[in-house]
Structure formats: C-alpha cells, structure tokens
Amino acid sequence: MENILLILTYIAVTASAISGALEARKHEMDIVGATTIAFATAFGGGTMRDLLLGRTPIFWIMDPWLSIITFAAASLSFYRLDRISNKLLNVPDAVGLGLFSILGATYALQLNTSAIVAVLMGVVTGIFGGVLRDLLCNRIPNVFRRNTELYATCSFIGTWVFVILIKLDINSLIASIIGALAIFTLRILAMQFKVTLPGP
Amino acid sequence: MENILLILTYIAVTASAISGALEARKHEMDIVGATTIAFATAFGGGTMRDLLLGRTPIFWIMDPWLSIITFAAASLSFYRLDRISNKLLNVPDAVGLGLFSILGATYALQLNTSAIVAVLMGVVTGIFGGVLRDLLCNRIPNVFRRNTELYATCSFIGTWVFVILIKLDINSLIASIIGALAIFTLRILAMQFKVTLPGP
Amino acid sequence: MENILLILTYIAVTASAISGALEARKHEMDIVGATTIAFATAFGGGTMRDLLLGRTPIFWIMDPWLSIITFAAASLSFYRLDRISNKLLNVPDAVGLGLFSILGATYALQLNTSAIVAVLMGVVTGIFGGVLRDLLCNRIPNVFRRNTELYATCSFIGTWVFVILIKLDINSLIASIIGALAIFTLRILAMQFKVTLPGP
Numbered sequence: 345m346e347n348i349l350l351i352l353t354y355i356a357v358t359a360s361a362i363s364g365a366l367e368a369r370k371h372e373m374d375i376v377g378a379t380t381i382a383f384a385t386a387f388g389g390g391t392m393r394d395l396l397l398g399r400t401p402i403f404w405i406m407d408p409w410l411s412i413i414t415f416a417a418a419s420l421s422f423y424r425l426d427r428i429s430n431k432l433l434n435v436p437d438a439v440g441l442g443l444f445s446i447l448g449a450t451y452a453l454q455l456n457t458s459a460i461v462a463v464l465m466g467v468v469t470g471i472f473g474g475v476l477r478d479l480l481c482n483r484i485p486n487v488f489r490r491n492t493e494l495y496a497t498c499s500f501i502g503t504w505v506f507v508i509l510i511k512l513d514i515n516s517l518i519a520s521i522i523g524a525l526a527i528f529t530l531r532i533l534a535m536q537f538k539v540t541l542p543g544p
Numbered sequence: 545m546e547n548i549l550l551i552l553t554y555i556a557v558t559a560s561a562i563s564g565a566l567e568a569r570k571h572e573m574d575i576v577g578a579t580t581i582a583f584a585t586a587f588g589g590g591t592m593r594d595l596l597l598g599r600t601p602i603f604w605i606m607d608p609w610l611s612i613i614t615f616a617a618a619s620l621s622f623y624r625l626d627r628i629s630n631k632l633l634n635v636p637d638a639v640g641l642g643l644f645s646i647l648g649a650t651y652a653l654q655l656n657t658s659a660i661v662a663v664l665m666g667v668v669t670g671i672f673g674g675v676l677r678d679l680l681c682n683r684i685p686n687v688f689r690r691n692t693e694l695y696a697t698c699s700f701i702g703t704w705v706f707v708i709l710i711k712l713d714i715n716s717l718i719a720s721i722i723g724a725l726a727i728f729t730l731r732i733l734a735m736q737f738k739v740t741l742p743g744p
Numbered sequence: 745m746e747n748i749l750l751i752l753t754y755i756a757v758t759a760s761a762i763s764g765a766l767e768a769r770k771h772e773m774d775i776v777g778a779t780t781i782a783f784a785t786a787f788g789g790g791t792m793r794d795l796l797l798g799r800t801p802i803f804w805i806m807d808p809w810l811s812i813i814t815f816a817a818a819s820l821s822f823y824r825l826d827r828i829s830n831k832l833l834n835v836p837d838a839v840g841l842g843l844f845s846i847l848g849a850t851y852a853l854q855l856n857t858s859a860i861v862a863v864l865m866g867v868v869t870g871i872f873g874g875v876l877r878d879l880l881c882n883r884i885p886n887v888f889r890r891n892t893e894l895y896a897t898c899s900f901i902g903t904w905v906f907v908i909l910i911k912l913d914i915n916s917l918i919a920s921i922i923g924a925l926a927i928f929t930l931r932i933l934a935m936q937f938k939v940t941l942p943g944p
Binding site: 395396397398452455457458459460461464465475479482483484485487488489490492495496497540541542543544 | 568569571572573574575576577580581583591595600601602604605606608611612615622623679680681682
C-alpha cells in the first residue's frame with residue numbers, strides 16, 4: 345500500500361512538473377523559469393498545507409527524490425517535448441488532485457480540526473500548485489475562470505465524502521480510496537462532458 | 545469585551561469576504577474563484593501574521609465559524625448581490641483595518657519584538673488580505689497605487705500610537721481601543737476628503 | 745568575521761530595498777507601494793527560507809535594524825533618487841545573491857537535508873526577493889525570462905560548489921567564501937558578457 349501511494353505521488357508530481365514547464369515555455373521563459381514554475385506547481389499545494397498546519401520542515405525538504413524527479417521532468421519537457429497532448433497530462437493530473445486533496449484533509453484531521461476546515465485544507469492542497477503556476481505566469485488562475493471545467497469542485501465534493509466517511513468511523517484506508525476515486529472520477533467526467541459552474 | 549471583539553472580527557471578515565467575491569465577479573470568475581478570493585481576502589493578513597511569527601496552526605484552522613461565514617458571504621454575494629455600494633463595504637472594512645492591525649502588533653509584541661517590527665506586523669496583518677485579493681485578480685494591488693486614498697498609512701499611524709502607548713505602560717485594553725479607533729477614524733477621514741500620498 | 749558578514753548583509757539588503765522602491769516607482773505606485781515592495785525584495789528570500797525550514801519567528805522579526813535600513817532606503821530612493829545607474833545596483837545585488845544563497849544552503853544543511861535540497865534552498869533564498877518584487881508589480885519575474893543574463897544559474901552553480909566542498913569536509917568558513925565568491929564572479933561575468941540560457 346505504502347509503495348502504491350509513493351508511486352502515485354511520483355506520477356502526480358511528474359505530471360504537475362511537466363504542466364508547469366510547458367506553461368512556462370508558452371510565456372517565453374528560460375529553463376530557470378521553467379524549473380521554478382515546475383517546482384511551484386508540483387510542490388505548491390503540499391507546501392501551503394504544511395505551512396498552514398505548522399508541519400515543518402516542509403515535506404519535500406526530507407525526500408530528495410521529489411526534487412530530482414521534478415528537476416528532470418521540467419528540464420526534459422522544456423527542451424525535448426515538442427508537443428504533448430493536454431489530454432495525456434489530464435489523467436495523471438486528476439490522480440494528483442484526488443491524492444493530494446485526501447492527503448491534505450487527512451493531515452488536517454490529525455490536528456482535530458472541524459470538518460469544514462479539513463475540506464478546505466484538502467481543496468487548498470489539491471489546487472494551490474496550479475494557482476501558483478498561473479500567478480507566476482502572470483495570468484488569472486485557470487481554476488478560477490468561468491469557462492473551466494469543474495476542478496476545485498471535484499476536490500471539494502470528494503473531500504467531503506472522505507471526511508464524512510471518517511466521521512462515520514469508516515476505516516481510514518477505505519475512506520481515502522473512496523474519496524480519491526470520487527475526485528478522480530468526477531474530474532474525468534467533468535472534462536469529458538465539459539461541465540462548468542453556473543455564473544452569477 | 546471578548547464577545548464584542550468576536551462580533552467585530554466576524555463583521556470585518558464578512559466585509560472582506562464580500563469585497564473579495566465582488567472583485568472576483570468583475571474578472572469573469574466562477575464561484576470557485578469567488579470563494580477562494582473571498583478566503584484570501586478575509587484570512588490573508590492573519591495567515592501571513594501567524595506564519596511570520598510562527599503561530600501555527602494558523603488562526604482559522606481552529607475556528608470553523610470563520611470558514612462558514614466566509615463561505616456563506618462569498619456565495620451569497622457572488623450569486624445574489626446585484627449591486628452594492630462600495631461605501632457600504634468601506635465602513636466594516638475600516639473596522640477590520642483597525643482591528644487586525646492592532647491584533648497583529650499585539651501578537652508581535654508578545655514575542656518582545658522592537659516597536660518598528662510590531663508596527664510592520666500590524667500593517668501587514670491589516671493590508672495583506674487586500675493585496676492578495678488584487679494579486680489573485682492579476683492586478684497591481686490597489687493599496688500600492690498613487691491615486692488610492694490613505695489605507696496602509698492609517699494602519700501605520702494608528703499602530704504607532706498603539707505601540708507607543710504600550711511602551712508607556714498604558715493599560716493594553718485602553719491602548720488597543722485608542723489605536724483601533726485612530727486607524728478607523730483616519731481611514732474614514734481619508735476617504736471623505738480623498739487624501740492621497742505625495743508622489744516622488 | 746561576524747562583523748563583515750553583518751555589513752555585507754546590510755549592504756545587500758539596502759541594494760534590494762532600493763531596487764524594489766525604484767521598480768515600484770516605474771509602476772505609478774505611491775510610497776506605500778514602494779516601501780512594501782522594498783521590504784518584499786529585501787526580506788522575501790530569507791522569509792521563504794525560514795518558513796520552509798520551520799525557523800520561526802522569521803529572521804527580520806528579531807533585528808529592528810534590518811527594517812529601519814529598508815524603510816530608510818526605500819523612502820530615500822522613492823523621493824530623492826532622480827536617476828541611478830542600474831550598474832551601480834548590480835554589484836551590491838550580486839553580493840546579496842552570493843551571500844543569501846550560501847546562507848540558505850547552510851541553514852538547510854543544518855537540518856541534514858540532501859545536497860540537492862540544500863542547493864534548491866540556496867537558490868530560493870537568493871532569488872525569491874526579486875521574484876516577489878516583480879509579482880507585486882504584476883509582471884513576469886525578470887529572472888524567469890529568456891533574455892535575462894544568468895542569475896539563478898550563478899546561484900545554482902556556486903551553491904553546488906559550496907555544498908560539495910562541505911560534503912568533502914572542507915572548513916565551512918572557507919567553503920562559504922569560495923561559494924559566495926563563485927556566485928558573485930559568475931554573476932558579474934554573466935552581465936559583462938551578456939550570457940543567457942539556451943531556449944527550448
């Protein structure tokens with residue numbers, strides 16, 4: 345189980361790093377910009393979670409492999425990826441959204457926070473990397489815009505499912521799997537059917 | 545007294561949340577953008593204060609009502625507020641500026657910082673939410689611009705008053721009230737008479 | 745030695761503060777914007793370093809002189825500096841880049857991080873102030889752009905030199921001097937010969 349989680353994390357981090365580097369390339373950046381934005385995208389959510397919850401040193405300080413993978417993925421995709429279908433990135437990105445949201449909520453619950461704060465922490469952990477990526481590229485974060493398919497909303501719903509299951513004393517491993525799968529599935533469906541939120 | 549402080553805080557948080565949600569709506573965002581920016585505006589200053597001073601977990605982790613109020617205020621104002629006079633928001637916003645500035649300086653002084661650092665912490669706590677709101681909307685923060693009426697300056701002056709009173713061993717409750725009232729009054733006067741700072 | 749370090753730090757902080765205030769002036773900001781951006785530029789890197797490593801309260805909370813110098817440098821350059829050659833700022837800025845990078849890596853190594861994380865922390869400490877300055881001015885950070893002369897790269901190479909020397913058990917004072925000098929020299933050479941990184 346531990347190993348599966350680690351492999352999924354590495355896959356999601358790699359997908360985030362690639363998406364960061366490719367976004368940087370669109371904005372006439374050099375490799376420094378590309379790697380920085382790759383790091384911000386891959387580590388931003390977890391870093392914000394750890395800062396807010398007071399879990400220091402931050403998660404990536406202690407595992408060099410996360411940095412090495414991000415660095416390699418960023419450099420390779422900046423120099424070598426001539427064209428990649430966004431659809432190819434969307435699946436690992438949805439894996440990451442599910443994984444990181446549940447992880448964020450889990451760490452919050454360990455501090456005995458209320459359900460709503462745990463859900464917020466899940467959503468922050470899930471989406472903040474992409475928000476940071478867009479801010480560093482000087483544009484309004486994608487996830488905030490009206491014509492974007494459900495993203496934070498998937499994390500929000502799935503994390504509520506997870507938190508409610510935990511409050512019902514369901515085994516935390518089972519609750520995690522159900523929550524993460526719910527987020528992943530909702531995100532894939534939202535992209536497939538281009539579901540967006542209603543405007544004001 | 546405790547209760548008055550709590551009510552004032554909730555009022556100020558609500559005002560910040562509404563201002564965040566309305567700003568988001570101007571930038572073609574959806575409800576995810578609106579609630580995120582509402583949270584950033586309402587919690588940004590206090591979060592930055594707690595991070596810098598090492599007070600973790602952050603203040604809003606432990607009080608679910610802050611999140612619930614922000615969430616409700618953001619959703620309602622995004623979907624339901626057709627038009628709100630900015631003047632209506634300005635008064636609770638000035639309450640928040642006074643309250644949060646004094647709170648920031650108080651927490652800094654508890655760590656025995658020097659007067660200037662306490663004042664800086666007060667100003668940061670008072671203005672950072674609005675700065676974050678504007679950054680997330682991809683514009684230069686309002687409070688930095690030359691044609692904006694005094695805002696950070698009110699916090700700066702009033703927090704100095706508070707810190708000096710504390711250093712003179714005045715009762716901290718009285719010092720707080722004087723400081724917060726000074727900030728509130730200066731801000732209201734600055735808006736009334738459109739006072740701006742001199743350019744270079 | 746301690747004194748030399750302190751003087752170098754104050755010089756680098758002053759240079760950062762001036763560069764922040766001048767950048768703010770270009771963007772039609774008032775003195776509030778100028779001082780805030782001066783603080784962000786001067787303190788941003790070290791603040792991020794301390795937050796990520798869990799070293800709170802942050803470094804500038806305890807030394808009022810850092811705040812006083814930044815405040816004075818920002819006000820003076822906003823109101824009084826009619827024109828300053830960028831070249832004049834580049835030398836103290838390169839001193840700061842060298843100094844702050846090595847300091848960042850040193851604090852990371854004290855937590856027994858791996859070499860790559862220490863190097864990343866050095867680079868973050870060295871460049872984050874300038875990144876923050878540009879973000880607050882609502883533009884893509886200078887250091888990420890393709891036509892910018894090597895900046896983060898100098899920090900990256902010199903910090904690697906430092907970390908490798910430390911792992912080889914070289915005296916840490918000597919390693920620091922060599923590392924910082926390497927960064928400083930690389931940066932000066934990069935500007936002199938307009939060296940940039942290859943695009944994708």
